[in-house]
Amino acid sequence: MTVPRKVPGIDPAGLLEFHRFLLGDTHTRLSLYQQALAAHVRPGDTVLDLGSGTGILAFLACIAGAARVYAVEEKPSLEFGKLLARANGFDDRIVFIDGRSDEIDLPAPVDVIVSDTYGTFGLQKDGLHTAIDARRRWLKPGGTMIPHAIELFLTPIESFATYETHVGFWDRQVVGVDLSAVRTIAANTRHTVRLNDEMYLAAPARVARLDLMKLESPGFQAETALTLRRDGMLHGFGGWFRAALTGDLTVSSDPTVSTTNYAQTFFPVERPVGVFQGDPLRLTLTSYDNMHWRWQALLRGALLSGANFFGFLPSSIDSPAIHFKNR
Numbered sequence: 001m002t003v004p005r006k007v008p009g010i011d012p013a014g015l016l017e018f019h020r021f022l023l024g025d026t027h028t029r030l031s032l033y034q035q036a037l038a039a040h041v042r043p044g045d046t047v048l049d050l051g052s053g054t055g056i057l058a059f060l061a062c063i064a065g066a067a068r069v070y071a072v073e074e075k076p077s078l079e080f081g082k083l084l085a086r087a088n089g090f091d092d093r094i095v096f097i098d099g100r101s102d103e104i105d106l107p108a109p110v111d112v113i114v115s116d117t118y119g120t121f122g123l124q125k126d127g128l129h130t131a132i133d134a135r136r137r138w139l140k141p142g143g144t145m146i147p148h149a150i151e152l153f154l155t156p157i158e159s160f161a162t163y164e165t166h167v168g169f170w171d172r173q174v175v176g177v178d179l180s181a182v183r184t185i186a187a188n189t190r191h192t193v194r195l196n197d198e199m200y201l202a203a204p205a206r207v208a209r210l211d212l213m214k215l216e217s218p219g220f221q222a223e224t225a226l227t228l229r230r231d232g233m234l235h236g237f238g239g240w241f242r243a244a245l246t247g248d249l250t251v252s253s254d255p256t257v258s259t260t261n262y263a264q265t266f267f268p269v270e271r272p273v274g275v276f277q278g279d280p281l282r283l284t285l286t287s288y289d290n291m292h293w294r295w296q297a298l299l300r301g302a303l304l305s306g307a308n309f310f311g312f313l314p315s316s317i318d319s320p321a322i323h324f325k326n327r
Contacts, residue, residue, distance in 0.1 A: 012076075019054050019080065022116075027258045029251050033057055033116065033146070036245035037064045040112050040144045048072065050101055050115035050134055051124075055081030055094065057114050062090045069094045070110065072101045102133045110138050114146040120192050120253055121265035122150050122241045125291045128210065128218035135212065147243035149211050153254065154239045155204040156226065156281060156297075157195065157266070163235040166191045167268050186268075188306045190293055193266040195238045195255045201275060202226040207285055218289035228279040234304075236268035237283065237295060267295045269304045 023030075037057070041047060041064035049058040052071035058081070061069050071081055071094050078098050085091040097104055113134055117124045123131065135145060170183035207222035240262075242252040253262035267285075275281075279300060286294040294307040 015076065019077070021261075023054065023056060026260045026262070029116075029260045030056065030060075032245060032249050032251055032259060033114070034060045034063075036146050036249050037061050037112075037114065039246050040064075040146065041066050042111070043067070045111040046070075046108060047112045047114060048106065048110040048134060048138055050113060050130060051117040052081055052096070053077050053116075055084055055090075055096075057116055058094050059085070059088060059090050061112070061114065062093050066112075067093060068108075070097055070106055071095065072097045072099070072104065074098060074100070101130055106138050109140045110143065111140055112144050112146065113139055118241065118243065118251075118253070118260075118262065119265075119290060120241075120263050121190070121239045122152055122210070122290055126218075126289055128212075128215065128289045131212050132215055132218065144246075145212050147245050147251075148213050149209055149244040151206055151242045151244070152208040152210075152222065152239065152285075153204045153242065154207050154224070154237050154267075154283060154285065156201040156228065156234050156275075156283075157199040157236060157238040158201055158232040159195075159199045159235055160233070162191075162193050162195075162199075162266055163268060163272060166193070166266065184270075187270045188308060189268075190308060191266040191268070192263050193238070195240075195264045195266075197256055199238065201230060201232050201234060202228050202281070205283075207283070219287065221284065221286045223282065223284045226281045226283065228275050228277055228281060231276050232274075234269060234273045234275045234299070236266055237297070239265040239267065267293070267306060269297070270306065273299065273302075273304065275299065 037060050041061055043065035044067045047061040047066045047069045049069055049071045052058055052073040055071050058069045058071040073081060075098055078096055082096050085094050117127050167186045170179045170186045172179055205224045205226055207224045208220060240253040242250050244250055251259045253260055253264055255264055282298040284296045292308055296303060296305040
């Protein structure tokens with residue numbers, strides 16, 4: 001038996017825990033993927049599994065009838081997939097490929113591209129570029145992507161605890177050391193949080209729909225207008241995604257549904273602002289492939305804004321390829 005080797009900088013226990021969570025603690029996610037693959041994979045099809053991890057979607061593609069599956073993943077997770085494929089009798093149909101998908105070539109085009117590489121607010125960093133590249137190079141005409149679209153939702157939120165944990169903490173002193181110099185960084189960082197609908201100051205709005213079958217650029221800008229439904233304190237904006245698998249089958253990080261057990265995203269404001277029921281709010285969100293973000297809100301004539309602090313903003317974030325306007 002080949003045991004996955006230790007890779008510098010990767011904690012084996014943490015990696016196992018990550019995959020344990022994905023395989024055993026994400027509600028109906030895997031059964032929904034199984035249904036989507038069964039709907040699209042025909043006997044004899046070739047499938048590409050992007051970011052295969054332990055290979056679970058590759059195995060489901062085989063069960064659906066795929067004759068060949070290319071499972072693209074980097075070590076050491078790739079070794080978990082190989083072990084499980086041999087143990088479950090799928091190794092004769094799955095070709096495991098070590099590396100980044102945009103740096104490798106496949107022996108043949110594919111009928112279906114499937115991926116499960118989500119963050120808390122859409123695909124993981126560089127995920128749109130990866131999807132676009134794979135579709136352009138490897139998907140046959142008439143082929144299918146699972147998911148085929150990603151929707152992004154935002155709502156203004158009131159949560160003293162969330163804000164204090166991620167931003168307000170840096171206003172304090174610890175053993176006589178003033179931490180406030182770091183506060184601006186914290187207020188200009190997108191945080192991973194757990195939201196609930198009691199935090200909402202307005203009805204959630206869909207701000208963008210990214211069609212992975214047609215998307216040509218990983219940069220986009222989304223605008224939406226909201227009306228606040230209650231008085232409160234605006235601490236920032238909560239966000240989540242919904243991925244369209246096939247038909248009405250979706251997986252989502254929406255805190256009010258149970259298709260996954262994923263966390264959500266929090267875009268803070270620099271300083272909390274008191275708001276009132278009926279206040280109009282216009283929100284603009286700009287992104288480059290989930291790596292760079294800028295969020296701006298116009299509230300009673302005042303501009304509230306933030307941008308990810310680390311890393312540069314490429315020129316394409318200032319002139320994004322796609323604009324979404326929701327009123």
